Amino acid sequence: xxxxxxxxxxxxxxxxxxxxxxxxxxxxxxxxxxxxxxxxxxxxxxxxxxxxxxxxxxxxxxxxxxxxxxxxxxxxxxxxxxxxxxxxxxxxxxxxxxxxxxxxxxxxxxxxxxxxxxxxxxxxxxxxxxxxxxxxxxxxxxxxxxxxxxxxxxxxxxxxxxxxxxxxxxxxxxxxxxxxxxxxxxxxxxxxxxxxxxxxxxxxxxxxxxxxxxxxxxxxxxxxxxxxxxxxxxxxxxxxxxxxxxxxxxxxxxxxxxxxxxxxxxxxxxxxxxxxxxxxxxxxxxxxxxxxxxxxxxxxxxxxxxxxxxxxxxxxxxxxxxxxxxxxxxxxxxxxxxxxxxxxxxxxxxxxxxxxxxxxxxxxxxxxxxxxxxxxxxxxxxxxxxxxxxxxxxxxxxxxxxxxxxxxxxxxxxxxxxxxxxxxxxxxxxxxxxxxxxxxxxxxxxxxxxxxxxxxxxxxxxxxxxxxxxxxxxxxxxxxxxxxxxxxxxxxxxxxxxxxxxxxxxxxxxxxxxxxxxxxxxxxxxxxxxxxxxxxxxxxxxxxxxxxxxxxxxxxxxxxxxxxxxxxxxxxxxxxxxxxxxxxxxxxxxxxxxxxxxxxxxxxxxxxxxxxxxxxxxxxxxxxxxxxxxxxxxxxxxxxxxxxxxxxxxxxxxxxxxxxxxxxxxxxxxxxxxxxxxxxxxxxxxxxxxxxxxxxxxxxxxxxxxxxxxxxxxxxxxxxxxxxxxxxxxxxxxxxxxxxxxxxxxxxxxxxxxxxxxxxxxxxxxxxxxxxxxxxxxxxxxxxxxxxxxxxxxxxxxxxxxxxxxxxxxxxxxxxxxxxxxxxxxxxxxxxxxxxxxxxxxxxxxxxxxxxxxxxxxxxxxxxxxxx
Numbered sequence: 001x002x003x004x005x006x007x008x009x010x011x012x013x014x015x016x017x018x019x020x021x022x023x024x025x026x027x028x029x030x031x032x033x034x035x036x037x038x039x040x041x042x043x044x045x046x047x048x049x050x051x052x053x054x055x056x057x058x059x060x061x062x063x064x065x066x067x068x069x070x071x072x073x074x075x076x077x078x079x080x081x082x083x084x085x086x087x088x089x090x091x092x093x094x095x096x097x098x099x100x101x102x103x104x105x106x107x108x109x110x111x112x113x114x115x116x117x118x119x120x121x122x123x124x125x126x127x128x129x130x131x132x133x134x135x136x137x138x139x140x141x142x143x144x145x146x147x148x149x150x151x152x153x154x155x156x157x158x159x160x161x162x163x164x165x166x167x168x169x170x171x172x173x174x175x176x177x178x179x180x181x182x183x184x185x186x187x188x189x190x191x192x193x194x195x196x197x198x199x200x201x202x203x204x205x206x207x208x209x210x211x212x213x214x215x216x217x218x219x220x221x222x223x224x225x226x227x228x229x230x231x232x233x234x235x236x237x238x239x240x241x242x243x244x245x246x247x248x249x250x251x252x253x254x255x256x257x258x259x260x261x262x263x264x265x266x267x268x269x270x271x272x273x274x275x276x277x278x279x280x281x282x283x284x285x286x287x288x289x290x291x292x293x294x295x296x297x298x299x300x301x302x303x304x305x306x307x308x309x310x311x312x313x314x315x316x317x318x319x320x321x322x323x324x325x326x327x328x329x330x331x332x333x334x335x336x337x338x339x340x341x342x343x344x345x346x347x348x349x350x351x352x353x354x355x356x357x358x359x360x361x362x363x364x365x366x367x368x369x370x371x372x373x374x375x376x377x378x379x380x381x382x383x384x385x386x387x388x389x390x391x392x393x394x395x396x397x398x399x400x401x402x403x404x405x406x407x408x409x410x411x412x413x414x415x416x417x418x419x420x421x422x423x424x425x426x427x428x429x430x431x432x433x434x435x436x437x438x439x440x441x442x443x444x445x446x447x448x449x450x451x452x453x454x455x456x457x458x459x460x461x462x463x464x465x466x467x468x469x470x471x472x473x474x475x476x477x478x479x480x481x482x483x484x485x486x487x488x489x490x491x492x493x494x495x496x497x498x499x500x501x502x503x504x505x506x507x508x509x510x511x512x513x514x515x516x517x518x519x520x521x522x523x524x525x526x527x528x529x530x531x532x533x534x535x536x537x538x539x540x541x542x543x544x545x546x547x548x549x550x551x552x553x554x555x556x557x558x559x560x561x562x563x564x565x566x567x568x569x570x571x572x573x574x575x576x577x578x579x580x581x582x583x584x585x586x587x588x589x590x591x592x593x594x595x596x597x598x599x600x601x602x603x604x605x606x607x608x609x610x611x612x613x614x615x616x617x618x619x620x621x622x623x624x625x626x627x628x629x630x631x632x633x634x635x636x637x638x639x640x641x642x643x644x645x646x647x648x649x650x651x652x653x654x655x656x657x658x659x660x661x662x663x664x665x666x667x668x669x670x671x672x673x674x675x676x677x678x679x680x681x682x683x684x685x686x687x688x689x690x691x692x693x694x695x696x697x698x699x700x701x702x703x704x705x706x707x708x709x710x711x712x713x714x715x716x717x718x719x720x721x722x723x724x725x726x727x728x729x730x731x732x733x734x735x736x737x738x739x740x741x742x743x744x745x746x747x748x749x750x751x752x753x754x755x756x757x758x759x760x761x762x763x764x765x766x767x768x769x770x771x772x773x774x775x776x777x778x779x780x781x782x783x784x785x786x787x788x789x790x791x792x793x794x795x796x797x798x799x800x801x802x803x804x805x806x807x808x809x810x811x812x813x814x815x816x817x818x819x820x821x822x823x824x825x826x827x828x829x830x831x832x833x834x835x836x837x838x839x840x841x842x843x844x845x846x847x848x849x850x851x852x853x854x855x856x857x858x859x860x861x862x863x864x865x866x867x868x
Contacts, residue, residue, distance in 0.1 A: 390552025680827025
């Protein structure tokens with residue numbers, strides 16, 4: 001009979017959700033906290049098993065060592081007091097054990113259940129080095145770092161206490177554990193137990209005395225899920241507010257005065273380096289052997305390092321409560337907060353934006369809310385008037401450049417217009433090439449300074465009247481209407497920039513003119529940006545008017561109008577500022593791609609060619625803009641030369657060039673053979689007539705075209721058109737009445753079934769408003785009868801005048817309105833069909849808009865042809 005087979009060996013134990021499988025420690029060996037917690041080999045971590053949720057009674061119970069019976073000693077974070085201290089003398093292993101306690105917490109709880117806020121004095125940085133690698137880290141900072149800022153540290157902690165209190169109160173809860181029970185059903189995310197760990201608390205308070213009030217708040221924050229964990233030599237060093245309000249682990253001490261208050265006797269003096277007492281509540285102290293995270297792994301690396309490395313990218317990190325302070329990273333470019341930049345036909349180079357003028361020019365540190373906020377200037381609200389103040393070299397002009405470049409990248413030249421008084425040096429001069437700029441003038445050009453202000457004053461007065469007439473109740477209403485039509489405006493929002501206020505006093509009366517614009521401008525879409533070295537440099541009224549304040553480093557921080565304490569903390573570095581009491585940094589007026597990476601910035605700082613990069617960006621914006629351009633004060637466009645226009649053809653007489661530099665051609669050979677020119681005095685009507693006369697003379701031979709010229713001011717003669725082209729040159733009413741009668745008789749002969757032959761006839765009339773003072777000439781002697789069939793009899797009328805007045809009855813102008821091309825100049829009079837809509841009306845001499853009976857219009861500038 002064969003032997004009976006042996007029974008199979010029992011399966012290895014399997015961990016349940018609330019059970020850990022741990023390695024039994026040997027009495028003679030140091031205790032590895034990872035073995036004690038059931039982690040096993042840190043190289044084979046599986047967080048999904050390690051951090052399985054425990055039952056409520058087991059949660060937040062952390063293995064910290066083993067007792068005399070080799071059983072785990074657990075620290076109950078929920079059952080103990082809000083504060084817990086680790087005490088021991090120098091050489092007792094106090095700092096490494098504090099470090100090990102945090103790793104013990106990390107082995108048994110995920111970042112969603114527990115997070116660490118680690119701080120300490122100047123000698124404690126090594127304690128926290130490895131904590132920075134754990135996903136449980138909410139913040140790590142010591143006073144030894146150049147990055148330390150007591151104000152930010154306190155704001156971050158107190159902000160978290162406020163956030164938790166508000167969240168619990170909003171859900172009618174008393175304890176963070178109540179929230180944790182339902183957190184998966186909320187939209188607010190986890191609320192982990194926050195362990196605020198302070199290495200050598202007494203020494204830290206010596207270096208950060210302002211922290212003590214916050215310490216008191218932490219002591220009362222137990223229901224909010226906050227635990228204070230600290231270390232010290234002994235209890236006598238602690239502030240009074242902590243007395244008898246903490247649990248403790250007592251390591252070896254050298255002084256009876258440290259042991260007796262904690263244990264009631266001197267037992268701590270007899271402890272070995274691997275022993276400690278757990279003290280808490282009414283229970284007697286528990287002697288145990290301490291577990292550590294810094295034991296060597298067989299791979300020779302510290303176990304805690306392998307554990308931290310093994311958790312990388314395997315768990316969502318804890319919510320960061322202390323972000324890097326401003327200035328620790330390279331500055332950003334002006335486009336950093338914008339959507340991707342692109343070039344489009346209608347907007348040029350920039351970012352798509354449909355919002356009114358509101359731009360981000362940097363970032364501000366908001367430690368209380370644990371975030372970086374955009375430093376945003378909203379020119380539609382309180383920021384309509386902005387003051388940028390700081391000592392020389394603090395970055396005022398750069399801040400202005402960034403602001404204007406951000407506006408230029410998010411708005412077209414028909415939406416925003418800049419008028420810059422560059423009194424602070426040459427920093428704003430690159431803006432002269434920006435199509436958004438109406439003026440960039442320096443103090444040494446007083447006439448141009450006066451003209452820049454006069455233009456804005458005129459704009460303000462015109463808008464004030466226009467708002468009343470059109471029932472526009474606010475700048476916002478005006479912006480809305482401008483999206484539908486330009487309302488006769490070159491831009492929706494205008495920006496007056498005064499860079500260097502003290503220089504204003506070199507121009508008598510200028511300060512009051514700026515103040516007047518500041519008082520009334522914002523409600524009409526006219527904004528102010530002003531810079532100064534000191535707040536006292538600005539008039540009191542202006543200081544009260546500005547709603548947006550950007551304060552850079554001051555020579556004397558006590559003069560701050562935002563916060564003296566914050567101004568004293570502000571680094572003495574260009575670009576650092578205060579905005580709404582928050583510390584921020586200003587972006588640079590270049591593209592982000594032109595700035596160095598973090599490592600390049602640390603090694604070499606910023607490149608020297610940033611001004612050139614700004615000019616390149618300005619050029620890119622300028623070249624991409626295909627829309628209308630307006631005259632810039634002090635930077636006028638090159639005049640149009642008639643010789644640069646293409647050779648005229650009968651169907652294509654060049655009148656000038658459009659905003660893109662392309663020729664604008666007039667076709668008088670089709671069914672609309674007439675041209676009506678309207679404009680006010682000094683608008684350029686006669687120049688337009690001369691351009692047409694030259695075009696006719698070049699496009700037609702004397703046998704192909706004849707010209708009857710009516711020119712009472714005697715500004716046009718054969719120097720513009722040859723004697724062979726000229727049918728007659730009328731300089732009086734009598735001449736006109738006589739010659740027009742002969743023309744009419746000739747045209748009537750062309751009617752009929754038989755084809756006619758002969759030249760095209762051009763009747764060119766300048767100053768029609770003068771000609772039409774004789775009643776019989778209002779219809780040009782009766783030529784209005786030929787308007788319906790003028791193209792069949794070879795008649796072309798070119799009529800230039802101011803417009804149409806109510807007393808001019810039976811004027812041929814009304815008939816031309818239906819069958820003529822219309823060259824509209826500035827300041828024309830009459831009904832809207834004649835003067836154009838506000839959007840169509842030119843604003844400068846030499847500018848015009850060609851309107852056809854059908855089809856799109858064209859904006860143009862015609863060449864300067866002086867009288868012969």
